[in-house]
Amino acid sequence: ELFFVTDRKNGFWNLYKWVESRNEVQALYPLDAEFTRPAWLFGNSSYAFIKHKGQDNYIACTYRQKGRSYLGILDHVLGSLSLVDIPFTSLSNITSMGSILYVEGKSPNHSLSIMKIAFEENQISVxxxxxxxxxxxxxxxxxxxxxxxxxxxxxxxNVPGQTAFAYLYMPENGNYQGPEGEKPPLLVRSH
Structure with a gap:
């Protein structure tokens, strides 16, 4: 089996596998989410295989949906996805070694960090x-x-029926208060 990410079926970068015996491309878990980062970012690692109790049907994966990153464990045999609750809201890379998972991420309360996640022996839970x-x-x-x-x-x-997402940072400083009735400055950054 060959596992890969493509956007050919639903317009979102989802995980797929090629099943050689049927010469067929099969979606692992179709979702309106991006299971990888932009293609122009080299060295991207958005999914990793987890060996658990001798089985290799688990894939740890990161995905973005509605402006936020998530970490999931995908059972590609059963076609199920379980979320892993971690303190990061933006995930960059992921790798594994056996049943140990390493995730690079950050959040408003965590600078860029690497987290090590070990799973239970009898089940895929943290x-x-x-x-x-x-x-x-x-x-x-x-x-x-x-x-x-x-x-x-x-x-x-501008595209009918489509929306986009952004992060809005409201002013925050415990030592200062803006003049009453005055709006704070607005800085817009896009890519």
Whole structure:
């Protein structure tokens, strides 16, 4: 079997496998979500195989849906997807070694970090998870009063029936208050 990501069937980058015996491409779990990052980002790793109790039918995968990243465990034999609750809202890369999973991610409360996730022996559920590396030695809790947490907003586009998503960061600083009636500055960044 050959596993890959393509957007040919539903317009979203989903996981598929080629079944040689039937010469057929099969969607593993069709979802209106992106199971990979943009193709122009080289070295991308958005899914990894997990060996669990001698079985290799589990795939850990990251996907983006409505502006947020998620970590899932896909059983490609049963066609089921289970979410793994982690503290990251933006996931970059994923890799595995046996039944251990390593996830690169971040959130408003976590700088870019690598998390190690170990699974229970008898079932695919999280036994232990811990951050093993972080890009910053600063304590985020010390500076939380100065950082705003993003709100994911959805807005219409020029394409009929389609929407897009953005992060809205409202001003946040415990030491300052803007003048009453004055709107805060607005900075817009797009790609």
């Amino acid at each position: 036994k232990d998870m811990c951050i093993i590396w972080t890009s910053s030695s600063l304590s985020n809790t010390e500076y939380n009063p100065f950082f705003s947490s993003p709100e994911i907003i959805e807005f219409t586009t």
